[in-house]
Amino acid sequence: MHNFTYYSPTKVIFGQGMVPKIVPELQKAGISKVLLLTGGKSVFASGLYDTITALLRDAGIAFETVSGVQPNPRLSKAREAVAVAEKIQAQAVIPVGGGSVFDSAKAIAASAGSHHDVWDIITRKQKITAALPIYGILTLSGTSSEINDTAVINNEETNDKMPVAHPLLYPTVSIVDPSLQYTVPLQQVRYGGFDTIVHVLEAYLAGNDTGEVITEHCEAYLRAAMRCLRALPEKLHDYEVRSELTFCATYAFSGWCGLGRSGRGDFATHRIGHALSAIFDLPHAVTLSVIMPNWMEYVLDKGLNRDVFARFGTKVLGVPENAADPARAAIDAFRDVIHSLDMPSRLRDANVPAKDIPALAENAARTLPFGSVVPMDLATVTAVLERSL
Amino acid sequence: MHNFTYYSPTKVIFGQGMVPKIVPELQKAGISKVLLLTGGKSVFASGLYDTITALLRDAGIAFETVSGVQPNPRLSKAREAVAVAEKIQAQAVIPVGGGSVFDSAKAIAASAGSHHDVWDIITRKQKITAALPIYGILTLSGTSSEINDTAVINNEETNDKMPVAHPLLYPTVSIVDPSLQYTVPLQQVRYGGFDTIVHVLEAYLAGNDTGEVITEHCEAYLRAAMRCLRALPEKLHDYEVRSELTFCATYAFSGWCGLGRSGRGDFATHRIGHALSAIFDLPHAVTLSVIMPNWMEYVLDKGLNRDVFARFGTKVLGVPENAADPARAAIDAFRDVIHSLDMPSRLRDANVPAKDIPALAENAARTLPFGSVVPMDLATVTAVLERSL
Numbered sequence: 001m002h003n004f005t006y007y008s009p010t011k012v013i014f015g016q017g018m019v020p021k022i023v024p025e026l027q028k029a030g031i032s033k034v035l036l037l038t039g040g041k042s043v044f045a046s047g048l049y050d051t052i053t054a055l056l057r058d059a060g061i062a063f064e065t066v067s068g069v070q071p072n073p074r075l076s077k078a079r080e081a082v083a084v085a086e087k088i089q090a091q092a093v094i095p096v097g098g099g100s101v102f103d104s105a106k107a108i109a110a111s112a113g114s115h116h117d118v119w120d121i122i123t124r125k126q127k128i129t130a131a132l133p134i135y136g137i138l139t140l141s142g143t144s145s146e147i148n149d150t151a152v153i154n155n156e157e158t159n160d161k162m163p164v165a166h167p168l169l170y171p172t173v174s175i176v177d178p179s180l181q182y183t184v185p186l187q188q189v190r191y192g193g194f195d196t197i198v199h200v201l202e203a204y205l206a207g208n209d210t211g212e213v214i215t216e217h218c219e220a221y222l223r224a225a226m227r228c229l230r231a232l233p234e235k236l237h238d239y240e241v242r243s244e245l246t247f248c249a250t251y252a253f254s255g256w257c258g259l260g261r262s263g264r265g266d267f268a269t270h271r272i273g274h275a276l277s278a279i280f281d282l283p284h285a286v287t288l289s290v291i292m293p294n295w296m297e298y299v300l301d302k303g304l305n306r307d308v309f310a311r312f313g314t315k316v317l318g319v320p321e322n323a324a325d326p327a328r329a330a331i332d333a334f335r336d337v338i339h340s341l342d343m344p345s346r347l348r349d350a351n352v353p354a355k356d357i358p359a360l361a362e363n364a365a366r367t368l369p370f371g372s373v374v375p376m377d378l379a380t381v382t383a384v385l386e387r388s389l
Numbered sequence: 390m391h392n393f394t395y396y397s398p399t400k401v402i403f404g405q406g407m408v409p410k411i412v413p414e415l416q417k418a419g420i421s422k423v424l425l426l427t428g429g430k431s432v433f434a435s436g437l438y439d440t441i442t443a444l445l446r447d448a449g450i451a452f453e454t455v456s457g458v459q460p461n462p463r464l465s466k467a468r469e470a471v472a473v474a475e476k477i478q479a480q481a482v483i484p485v486g487g488g489s490v491f492d493s494a495k496a497i498a499a500s501a502g503s504h505h506d507v508w509d510i511i512t513r514k515q516k517i518t519a520a521l522p523i524y525g526i527l528t529l530s531g532t533s534s535e536i537n538d539t540a541v542i543n544n545e546e547t548n549d550k551m552p553v554a555h556p557l558l559y560p561t562v563s564i565v566d567p568s569l570q571y572t573v574p575l576q577q578v579r580y581g582g583f584d585t586i587v588h589v590l591e592a593y594l595a596g597n598d599t600g601e602v603i604t605e606h607c608e609a610y611l612r613a614a615m616r617c618l619r620a621l622p623e624k625l626h627d628y629e630v631r632s633e634l635t636f637c638a639t640y641a642f643s644g645w646c647g648l649g650r651s652g653r654g655d656f657a658t659h660r661i662g663h664a665l666s667a668i669f670d671l672p673h674a675v676t677l678s679v680i681m682p683n684w685m686e687y688v689l690d691k692g693l694n695r696d697v698f699a700r701f702g703t704k705v706l707g708v709p710e711n712a713a714d715p716a717r718a719a720i721d722a723f724r725d726v727i728h729s730l731d732m733p734s735r736l737r738d739a740n741v742p743a744k745d746i747p748a749l750a751e752n753a754a755r756t757l758p759f760g761s762v763v764p765m766d767l768a769t770v771t772a773v774l775e776r777s778l
Binding site for chain 2: 001002003004005006007008009011012013014015016017018211212213214216217219220221223224227239240243244247248259260
C-alpha cells in the first residue's frame with residue numbers, strides 16, 4: 001500500500017425527503033444571503049425550485065438565482081454568476097443540479113472568494129486563497145462533484161476544457177436525495193451510471209498495487225453500479241435500485257478508489273474524453289464509452305495489465321475463471337455492458353470521423369501529462385484515438 | 390437503503406515516514422502552542438517522542454507534555470491535562486499513542502475548549518460548544534478513534550465508563566504510519582485487529598438492510614483483517630500486511646459500515662464489554678471476544694438473524710454454501726478465529742466468575758438503551774452474560 005493522504009470533508013445528507021435539511025445547515029453557519037445556481041428548466045418544472053425558495057424565504061435567508069448552467073459548463077455563465085454573487089455579497093453558493101452546476105458553483109465560489117477572474121483561477125494564473133462555502137442539492141448523479149474538490153469548466157471562446165482542484169472547493173454540505181432523479185430520462189441516468197463505472201475503473205484498471213481491501217471495494221462499486229443499471233429499465237422508480245446507484249455515483253470519485261496506488265488512477269480516458277466533448281459536445285459518458293474499451297485493447301496489445309483486466313473480468317463481469325483469454329474476454333464483456341446501455345463503444349458509432357483525430361489529439365495533449373499505465377504524449381493519444389475508430 | 394448523514398472530515402496522512410507532515414499542517418493553521426499527550430513508556434523508548442519534539446522545536450512550535458495516559462483512559466489524567474492546556478493556552482492537542490490517548494485528547498479538547506469539567510461534558514451535564522483542534526499521531530490501531538468523533542472515558546471513582554460523541558471532536562489531522570506499530574507486541578496487535586473486526590461486525594451483524602455495496606465493503610474489511618491477522622505471527626514486520634491491517638482498523642469505525650442501515654449497528658457487545666472492562670480491567674478486545682460469539686448464539690436461539698449469520702459464514706469465514714446449518718457454523722468458525730488469536734471466547738476463560746454477572750449487568754444497564762437486533766434491558770443483558778459463561 002503506497003503512502004496517501006485522504007481528505008473527504010463534505011457532509012453528505014442522503015435520502016428521500018432530505019432537502020429541507022439544508023436550512024438548519026445554513027443557519028448553523030450563520031449564512032443569511034446565498035446565490036442559487038441552477039441548470040435548465042427541469043428544476044423549475046419539477047417544483048424543486050419552488051420548494052427550495054420557499055424553504056429559504058421561511059428561514060429568512062435572502063437569495064438571488066442564476067439559472068441556465070449547461071452541460072460542459074461554460075465560462076461566460078460562471079462569470080455572470082460571480083458578478084451576481086459579488087453584487088449581493090453572497091455568503092454561500094447553492095448549486096441545485098448535476099455535475100455541471102456543482103462544477104460551476106466551485107469555480108464561482110473560488111472566483112468570488114479569491115477576487116480573481118474565473119479563467120485565471122482555472123488556468124492557475126491566480127491562486128485560490130478563499131472560497132465561498134458550497135451547500136448543494138444534487139439532482140443528477142455521475143460526476144461525484146458533490147463530494148470532491150474538482151471542477152471542470154469549458155472556455156467556449158478557446159475550446160479549452162480544463163479541470164481545477166483545491167481543498168477549499170469541497171462542498172460543505174451536499175444533499176443527495178435519489179428520488180429527485182426520478183424525473184431524469186432513462187438514458188441520462190445511464191450516462192451518469194456509466195460515468196460512475198469509469199471513475200472507479202480509472203483507478204482500478206491502473207493496476208492493483210494497493211491493499212486488497214481497496215481493490216475489493218472498487219469491485220463492489222462496479223458490481224453494484226452494473227447491477228443497478230441492468231435493473232433500471234424495469235425499475236426506473238424503484239427506490240432501492242436508484243438509491244444504491246446514486247450512492248455509488250456519489251462516492252465512486254471521492255478519491256477512495258485510488259487510495260494506496262502508485263498512480264491513484266490513469267485518467268487517459270477522461271482526458272481524451274474531455275477533448276472529444278470540447279470539440280463535439282458529446283455527452284460526457286459517451287466520450288468515455290468510445291475511448292475506454294479501446295484504451296484497454298491498446299494497453300493489452302502492449303502486453304500490459306493482463307492480470308488487472310483478467311481480474312476485472314472474473315470478479316466483476318462474469319468471465320469464467322477458466323476462460324482461454326480472460327483479459328481479452330473482459331474487454332469484450334465490457335463492450336457488451338456499454339452496448340446494453342445503448343451507448344457506442346467506438347468513435348464511428350458516435351459520428352466522430354477519422355479526419356478529426358489530429359485535432360482531437362492536439363486538444364487532449366494540451367493537458368499533458370496524463371496516463372499512468374501508458375504515459376501519454378501526442379503520438380500515444382493519437383494511437384488510442386485510432387484504436388477507437 | 391435508509392436515509393443517513395455521513396461526515397468524516399479528518400484528513401488522514403497514511404504511510405511510512407509521514408510523521409514530519411504534522412508540522413506543515415500545524416503551520417497552515419497558524420498553531421504555535423500545543424499540548425502533547427502520550428501514554429506509557431513505549432513512545433519514549435522507541436525514540437518517537439524525541440523525533441516529534443525535535444520537529445516541533447525546529448518549527449518554533451511551543452509544547453508541554455502530559456504523559457501516562459492508561460488503557461481505559463482515566464478521568465483524573467484528563468483533568469490534569471486540561472489544567473496544563475489552560476495554563477499554556479494550548480491551541481491544539483497532539484495525541485501520540487493509541488485509542489486511549491486519542492480518546493483522552495478529545496475529552497481534553499472539549500473540556501478546554503468549552504470551559505467545563507471533563508466529566509460534566511462526558512455525562513452531557515454541560516454542552517460542548519467549542520473544542521481545541523486535534524492533530525494526532527497514531528501508534529496503536531484498533532479503536533478508530535483517530536478518525537471518529539467518539540471518546541470513551543473511565544471514571545475510576547464511580548467505575549463508570551461512558552462514551553461521548555460530538556462533531557467538534559473529529560481529529561483535524563491524523564497521521565497513521567503503520568511502521569510505528571512494529572514495536573507493539575504480537576498479542577496487542579491482535580487485540581487491535583480483533584477490535585477492528587468487531588467494529589465492522591456491530592454494523593454488519595445488525596442486519597443487511599442497506600445497499601449491497603455497503604455490505605460487500607464490510608465483507609472486504611472483515612476478510613482483509615482476518616487475512617492479515619492470520620499472516621501476522623510470520624510477518625510481524627511485513628509492511629504490506631501491517632499497512633492493510635492498519636488501514637482497516639482506521640476506517641472500520643468511521644461510520645461507513647453502518648451507512649443506510651435501519652439501526653447503524655447493534656453495539657450490545659460493546660456496551661456489555663465496557664461494563665466488563667470497567668470492573669475487571671480486561672483488554673478491550675477480550676471484553677468483545679468473550680461476548681460477541683455468545684451474543685450471536687443468544688440471537689440465533691431467538692430465531693433471529695439466521696440469514697445474516699449464514700452470509701457472514703459463507704462470504705467471510707469459509708463456511709461452505711451447502712453447510713447443514715451455515716448460521717451455526719459461522720458462529721463456530723468465528724469462535725475458531727478468536728481462539729487462533731489466543732483469545733478467549735467465554736467469560737470463564739477470562740476468569741470472570743458467574744457470581745459477578747449481576748454487578749456486570751447492572752453496570753452495563755446504566756448506558757441503556759442499546760441493542761438493535763435484540764433491544765437490551767437488564768434481563769436480556771443478564772441472559773447474554775449467562776450465555777457467555
